[in-house]
Amino acid sequence: MNHHQIVEWLRETDPTRLERLWHDADATRRRHVGPEVHLRGLVEVSSYCVRLCGYCGLRAANTKSRRYRMSKAEILDTARQAVALGYGTLVLQSGEDPGITVDWMTDVIRRIKAATPLAVTLSLGERADDELSAWRAAGADRYLLRFETSNRDLYHRIHPPRGDSRRDRMVILETLRRLDYELGSGVMIGIPGQSYDDLARDIEQFAALELDMIGVGPYLPHPDTPLAHLDQRPASADDQTPNDELTTYKVIALTRLVRPEANIPATTALATINGSTGWEQGLSRGANVIMPNLTPAEYRALYDIYPDKVCVHETDADRGQGLRHRIAAIGRTVGVGRGDAPSYVAGRKAAWTERAESDQDTTSTQESGEDSPYCKAKENHGLDD
Ligand code: 5AD
Numbered sequence: 001m002n003h004h005q006i007v008e009w010l011r012e013t014d015p016t017r018l019e020r021l022w023h024d025a026d027a028t029r030r031r032h033v034g035p036e037v038h039l040r041g042l043v044e045v046s047s048y049c050v051r052l053c054g055y056c057g058l059r060a061a062n063t064k065s066r067r068y069r070m071s072k073a074e075i076l077d078t079a080r081q082a083v084a085l086g087y088g089t090l091v092l093q094s095g096e097d098p099g100i101t102v103d104w105m106t107d108v109i110r111r112i113k114a115a116t117p118l119a120v121t122l123s124l125g126e127r128a129d130d131e132l133s134a135w136r137a138a139g140a141d142r143y144l145l146r147f148e149t150s151n152r153d154l155y156h157r158i159h160p161p162r163g164d165s166r167r168d169r170m171v172i173l174e175t176l177r178r179l180d181y182e183l184g185s186g187v188m189i190g191i192p193g194q195s196y197d198d199l200a201r202d203i204e205q206f207a208a209l210e211l212d213m214i215g216v217g218p219y220l221p222h223p224d225t226p227l228a229h230l231d232q233r234p235a236s237a238d239d240q241t242p243n244d245e246l247t248t249y250k251v252i253a254l255t256r257l258v259r260p261e262a263n264i265p266a267t268t269a270l271a272t273i274n275g276s277t278g279w280e281q282g283l284s285r286g287a288n289v290i291m292p293n294l295t296p297a298e299y300r301a302l303y304d305i306y307p308d309k310v311c312v313h314e315t316d317a318d319r320g321q322g323l324r325h326r327i328a329a330i331g332r333t334v335g336v337g338r339g340d341a342p343s344y345v346a347g348r349k350a351a352w353t354e355r356a357e358s359d360q361d362t363t364s365t366q367e368s369g370e371d372s373p374y375c376k377a378k379e380n381h382g383l384d385d
Contacts, residue, residue, distance in 0.1 A: 006200040025253035025286035032260040038339030041082035041294040044303035049095025054227040096125035113139035144184035184213030190243020212341035217269025220306035256286030261343035265289035
């Protein structure tokens with residue numbers, strides 16, 4: 001699919017043609033990631049944030065937002081709850097909170113990994129390379145960092161830099177890839193000032209970055225943020241992407257087509273604009289992951305990135321049996337185990353094979369032998385002689 005075709009699909013209004021898009025996305029999903037819907041327990045560990053993102057209710061300047069940070073014991077409790085509910089992954093998300101120190105989070109990750117079989121996904125914002133590296137070494141498996149929009153101007157308008165402006169999210173995504181995290185990113189749909197061209201480029205970017213997890217959701221204006229009160233329009237008025245349900249399904253479907261082996265959630269933001277069938281429709285049009293909220297009730301409403309987040313009203317049943325019934329009702333099964341993205345598993349296998357082959361080459365030709373213990377042993381042996 002080329003850029004022009006993606007734009008055409010994003011602008012498509014004919015229901016019959018759209019049925020074809022939903023059908024193709026669903027068939028691709030079935031072929032590449034199967035019938036399983038993977039459940040990830042989302043824990044919003046801290047609402048403190050030092051950033052000033054124009055769209056997000058947690059922005060530092062929002063004095064109306066009451067801040068909290070969960071204790072280690074509370075986080076460990078949610079991990080046990082995730083296991084009891086049969087989930088394979090715990091997602092630890094927060095604002096960009098310097099109170100979450102590298103050692104503190106390292107300990108949290110180690111304890112979760114020691115006590116449970118859960119995969120751990122981090123979504124803690126733009127952290128320093130050495131922190132990301134320490135958390136990977138402590139056992140964190142995946143990292144989510146949305147690039148929000150691939151339009152550089154728009155990105156800088158809604159996301160003022162802090163410190164080194166060259167170290168933006170694209171650079172950090174490269175670092176995360178190098179650290180061998182299973183890599184997740186995504187965008188908001190219908191940001192004021194986002195054009196159809198921009199959104200099509202976002203989707204192309206998902207493929208270029210070879211993402212393993214791709215989360216997309218509608219932009220939802222938060223009254224206590226500057227973006228909600230700004231009238232930003234792209235060059236021509238009919239070029240503004242809508243932040244609606246239909247456009248969200250189109251982006252989910254197109255994302256599945258360009259990245260068949262990725263994990264794609266039907267997001268909370270989608271369920272916020274359609275609480276009754278948003279998840280089902282997302283899952284039927286390309287998505288294969290749901291992230292039920294496990295944040296303790298007393299904190300949940302305080303993690304106020306956008307208004308009326310659907311999970312605030314969720315009950316225990318919505319996270320357990322009720323959710324399983326909804327998944328079964330659309331002919332799908334609940335995933336067992338960690339639910340790694342096939343794209344990541346295949347990438348790792350390829351890297352191992354390449355390494356094994358190059359090790360073999362090295363041993364047979366007895367060249368450099370830098371990272372082959374076998375060669376080093378031989379060289380040492382020679383020296384000893
Ligand atoms: N509307 C929709 N999504 C939002 N996010 C933050 N604020 C909003 C909003 N007002 C999304 C961003 C962020 C993710 C954690 O939540 O994409 O990366």
